[in-house]
Amino acid sequence: MTTVNNEAAVHPDPLMIAGTRLTSRLLFGTGRFPSPLVLKHALEASGTEVVTFAVRRINLEEVEDDSVLQHLHDRRLQYLPNTSGANNADEAVRIAKLARAAGLGSWIKVEISANPRSLLPDPIETLRATERLVKEGFDVLPYTTDDPILCKRLEEAGAAAVMPGGAPIGTGLGILNPYHLGLIVEEAKVPIIVDAGLGAAADAAQAMELGASAVLMNTPIAKAKDPVAMARAVRLAIEAGRLSYLAGRIPKKRYASASSMPEGSLHAPFDPEGAL
Amino acid sequence: MAEHNNKFDFQLYVITGANYHPGRPLADVIEQTLIGGADVIQLRDKFSSEQEILEQARVLRELTRRYGVPLIINDYIDIAIMVDADGVHLGQEDLNLAVARRRLGPDRIIGISTHSLEQALAAQAGGADYIGVGPVYPTGTKPGRTAVTTSYVREAADHVKIPFVAIGGITLDNIDTVLEAGATRVCAVSAVVGADDPAAACRAFKARIAAHNGAAAKEKAKAEAEAEAGAAVTAHDLLEAQPAESDLAYLGVKINGKEQWTTAGTIEELIWQHSLEGRRLVVELDGEIVERDAWGRTSLREGSEVELVHFVGGG
Numbered sequence A: 001m002t003t004v005n006n007e008a009a010v011h012p013d014p015l016m017i018a019g020t021r022l023t024s025r026l027l028f029g030t031g032r033f034p035s036p037l038v039l040k041h042a043l044e045a046s047g048t049e050v051v052t053f054a055v056r057r058i059n060l061e062e063v064e065d066d067s068v069l070q071h072l073h074d075r076r077l078q079y080l081p082n083t084s085g086a087n088n089a090d091e092a093v094r095i096a097k098l099a100r101a102a103g104l105g106s107w108i109k110v111e112i113s114a115n116p117r118s119l120l121p122d123p124i125e126t127l128r129a130t131e132r133l134v135k136e137g138f139d140v141l142p143y144t145t146d147d148p149i150l151c152k153r154l155e156e157a158g159a160a161a162v163m164p165g166g167a168p169i170g171t172g173l174g175i176l177n178p179y180h181l182g183l184i185v186e187e188a189k190v191p192i193i194v195d196a197g198l199g200a201a202a203d204a205a206q207a208m209e210l211g212a213s214a215v216l217m218n219t220p221i222a223k224a225k226d227p228v229a230m231a232r233a234v235r236l237a238i239e240a241g242r243l244s245y246l247a248g249r250i251p252k253k254r255y256a257s258a259s260s261m262p263e264g265s266l267h268a269p270f271d272p273e274g275a276l
Numbered sequence B: 001m002a003e004h005n006n007k008f009d010f011q012l013y014v015i016t017g018a019n020y021h022p023g024r025p026l027a028d029v030i031e032q033t034l035i036g037g038a039d040v041i042q043l044r045d046k047f048s049s050e051q052e053i054l055e056q057a058r059v060l061r062e063l064t065r066r067y068g069v070p071l072i073i074n075d076y077i078d079i080a081i082m083v084d085a086d087g088v089h090l091g092q093e094d095l096n097l098a099v100a101r102r103r104l105g106p107d108r109i110i111g112i113s114t115h116s117l118e119q120a121l122a123a124q125a126g127g128a129d130y131i132g133v134g135p136v137y138p139t140g141t142k143p144g145r146t147a148v149t150t151s152y153v154r155e156a157a158d159h160v161k162i163p164f165v166a167i168g169g170i171t172l173d174n175i176d177t178v179l180e181a182g183a184t185r186v187c188a189v190s191a192v193v194g195a196d197d198p199a200a201a202c203r204a205f206k207a208r209i210a211a212h213n214g215a216a217a218k219e220k221a222k223a224e225a226e227a228e229a230g231a232a233v234t235a236h237d238l239l240e241a242q243p244a245e246s247d248l249a250y251l252g253v254k255i256n257g258k259e260q261w262t263t264a265g266t267i268e269e270l271i272w273q274h275s276l277e278g279r280r281l282v283v284e285l286d287g288e289i290v291e292r293d294a295w296g297r298t299s300l301r302e303g304s305e306v307e308l309v310h311f312v313g314g315g
Helices: A007-011 A037-044 A089-101 A123-135 A148-156 A179-188 A199-211 A227-247 B003-005 B025-036 B048-065 B077-082 B095-103 B115-123 B149-159 B175-180 B198-229 B235-241 B267-273 B292-297
Strands: A015-019 A020-022 A026-029 A051-059 A079-081 A106-109 A138-145 A194-195 A213-219 B014-015 B038-044 B071-074 B087-090 B109-114 B130-133 B164-166 B186-188 B251-255 B260-264 B284-285 B287-290 B304-314
Touching: A007 A026, A015 B175, A015 B251, A037 A227, A037 B115, A051 A089, A079 A089, A089 A106, A089 A123, A089 B284, A089 B304, A123 A138, A123 A148, A148 A179, A148 B115, A199 A227, A213 B130, A227 B198, B014 B198, B025 B038, B025 B048, B025 B198, B038 B048, B048 B071, B048 B077, B048 B175, B071 B077, B077 B095, B087 B095, B095 B109, B109 B115, B115 B149, B130 B149, B149 B175, B164 B186, B175 B186, B175 B198, B186 B198, B260 B287, B267 B284, B267 B287, B267 B292, B267 B304, B287 B292
Parallel strands: A026 A051, A026 A213, A051 A079, A079 A106, A106 A138, A194 A213, B014 B038, B014 B186, B038 B071, B071 B087, B087 B109, B109 B130, B130 B164, B251 B304
Antiparallel strands: A015 A020, A051 B304, B251 B260, B284 B287, B284 B304
């Protein structure tokens, strides 16, 4: 994972999730866009190949079709329905089955919130749901807290990818614990996708530089002043971050080291002690 | 409108008749009927001026709202709009249904009086939310109108898909005959607002309707259970095999968490009634997903819980 491969900088660098080859490393959340039209343009600008959405009851009193899929059907996309609204593993499994019955494929984002204020995922129910859904033949992408051990357990349970949050959903706080994310990436044998809590393009770049395989983003794009421009910014940031990661960053040092060699300097170096 | 058929349902429909309670204020008598469980109130007044009727409508609007009961205004569309009534009731002679619908919009209830099956089917096709079927018996509120008798009630029960309410001269003495003819909703005027105790009268009416509807539902459930027990016979076969009567029965079901009545016998009919055909949606019936190709042969039954879900924006 950490080998520096300059080849990758010039050649395609696909991401494989559950046997599907993706060239874009941005997973795109479709909620809270100001209009279907903006959503469509932002999708286009983002270059994404994976979209997430939620399962909800049809509002029978509303004649208008507010389904999100009608805006997506003309694109070749991998669908990643989520189980948002589930409070436990049973409810998540039910929602997953409803989504699969619509013929949208076998991918499912497990999302089980345990607290209405933080919307942080319930680790125990998330693990349970992942185990059960893997047994049921789903390709499971659990949204989880950024706990390295939990992420490992989800991988062992058969998750196709593991999606730790950078910060609580919709907060835009960015990656609160880069150290944990680094550990998670180091240990992982499946793709790690940073999901939730990012605020703007820089956060996406940071996630990729920390070694994440991809980023799932919704609110920072949908609620940006210009969602289409932000979608493009995030796309570029993810590419930049990925390249930066592959290129290999320099180690951090406490003191400066000059960019040019000292030999042949026209003047003697500054000596605070006056020893020279 | 199909939308309303599911939202607007009732058992006891009470119409005002100030001449039946001289000396007692309208609001007091109607409040008693609301206490007794009237499900709908219609303001009908053929004698007062439009201004007086508007005043009454305002009072009844405030009153019915307090009890969460729909208010229907007879004839006066303008008054219905002014007081924000839930709908209007029109006679055969009144202005035509399409015009009324244009003025009232899709959400307000429109009821039509009918005196024959032909009129009933015309009202249904024209988008009425319910119809009155009557007068079943000769009545003082419609002097000179020939009673249609319970044979028209039976016809309506067999052929009319929107809610219909039996009306005209119905009292506690003859209500059972009306219910046996197939009515599940009954309208009363003099027998309720003219009673010494309108609340008690309403309770008595509702008990009789509930008892009858309950017995009918039980019989139907029993027939279905028997059909299910029979090796090759499914509930749907039973529905198909039986004449219109059970096909048109209203089932009490829960759809997306809301209790409602439906005439749909199968999932497919339910989808169709909600104009959801062609939409990407998933159906769950009593906790089990019903695959699309099984919608046509999957029956609804009394107490069925249906979830209709689709996909909305999310991250």
